[in-house]
Amino acid sequence: MKDITKYQGVIPAFYACYDAEGNISTEGVKALTRHLIAKGVKGVYVGGSSGECIYQHVDERKAVLEAVMSEAKGKLTVIAHVGCNNTADSVELARHAESVGVDAIASIPPIYFHLPEYAIAKYWNDMSAAAPNTEFVIYNIPQLAGTGLTMSLLKEMLKNPNVVAVKNSSMPTQDIQMFKDAGIAARGEGNFVVFNGPDEQFVSGRVIGADGGIGGTYAVMPELYLAMNEHINKGEVKEAQALQYEADRIIYKMCEAHGNLYAVQKEILRRMYGLELGGVREPMPSLIPEDEAIVAEAQAMIEAAIAKL
Numbered sequence: 001m002k003d004i005t006k007y008q009g010v011i012p013a014f015y016a017c018y019d020a021e022g023n024i025s026t027e028g029v030k031a032l033t034r035h036l037i038a039k040g041v042k043g044v045y046v047g048g049s050s051g052e053c054i055y056q057h058v059d060e061r062k063a064v065l066e067a068v069m070s071e072a073k074g075k076l077t078v079i080a081h082v083g084c085n086n087t088a089d090s091v092e093l094a095r096h097a098e099s100v101g102v103d104a105i106a107s108i109p110p111i112y113f114h115l116p117e118y119a120i121a122k123y124w125n126d127m128s129a130a131a132p133n134t135e136f137v138i139y140n141i142p143q144l145a146g147t148g149l150t151m152s153l154l155k156e157m158l159k160n161p162n163v164v165a166v167k168n169s170s171m172p173t174q175d176i177q178m179f180k181d182a183g184i185a186a187r188g189e190g191n192f193v194v195f196n197g198p199d200e201q202f203v204s205g206r207v208i209g210a211d212g213g214i215g216g217t218y219a220v221m222p223e224l225y226l227a228m229n230e231h232i233n234k235g236e237v238k239e240a241q242a243l244q245y246e247a248d249r250i251i252y253k254m255c256e257a258h259g260n261l262y263a264v265q266k267e268i269l270r271r272m273y274g275l276e277l278g279g280v281r282e283p284m285p286s287l288i289p290e291d292e293a294i295v296a297e298a299q300a301m302i303e304a305a306i307a308k309l
């Protein structure tokens with residue numbers, strides 16, 4: 001029996017942290033980790049989409065994870081996304097993640113080429129074999145990866161006892177239930193986890209059965225998701241819904257900027273807490289002067305929503 005309680009709750013997707021030159025800032029990584037611990041989140045999801053994984057070298061990703069672990073060990077659940085789109089680098093990161101003591105590794109499927117399911121399963125299982133004492137989370141994000149998790153691929157992956165969860169970022173919340181049912185059929189009640197992906201559907205995802213959530217906007221407003229999660233735990237759907245609406249309006253506002261959503265969020269964290277996390281790597285667009293009003297408005301919306309809690 002696995003301890004799945006460590007996956008139940010609010011798990012922010014960690015942002016890429018850069019210095020003024022655009023190099024990895026391990027100081028920024030440590031500061032963001034301490035910040036999130038202080039906010040009371042359950043864990044962090046390191047090196048995923050929000051971590052700009054596809055724009056970082058293997059050595060950079062190792063340095064980020066080591067910096068996170070130096071602050072988070074024993075305090076947070078750490079899930080390290082290790083997918084690199086080629087098996088050798090992914091296997092190297094998986095081995096490294098196990099060596100620094102993460103709770104789980106995770107990976108998207110191979111992107112660009114639409115490979116057959118047996119090749120995707122082998123890609124994931126090769127990583128998992130390189131971290132044999134570490135749990136494995138399947139990251140399903142079909143709209144970005146170009147490949148969706150099918151029931152047959154999930155069933156194949158469930159043959160690997162390390163597979164404990166799906167992080168589901170597809171838009172139908174129904175997928176959460178389907179993956180959860182399949183996991184429970186294979187493992188038994190309480191032994192399989194599904195994370196909600198789309199932050200805009202956190203409440204819906206939890207209500208249909210997600211154990212927790214991993215999301216790209218949690219780190220900029222963890223208070224709201226923690227409160228939603230508490231309301232859901234108490235069966236207070238109306239209250240949870242009201243907070244979801246507020247969070248969604250904030251997300252839509254942040255997405256209005258010319259600069260990338262992650263650039264907006266890092267700028268808001270800088271203004272609210274003095275966290276220096278840098279910008280985003282090209283080709284993602286940076287903030288431009290015209291984004292000033294949007295950033296200020298989104299920050300004000302976040303502060304107002306938190307003040308009402």
Ligand SMILES: CC(=O)N[C@H](C=O)[C@@H](O)[C@H](O)[C@H](O)CO
Nearest residue numbers: 049169197198199200215216217
């Ligand atoms: C497509 C995508 O990036 N999805 C993320 C992970 O599931 C979400 O956390 C989004 O960042 C979030 O819902 C904002 O749209």
Ligand SMILES: CC(=O)C(=O)O
Nearest residue numbers: 013048049050215216
């Ligand atoms: C957004 C998200 O969940 C990720 O960083 O992968």
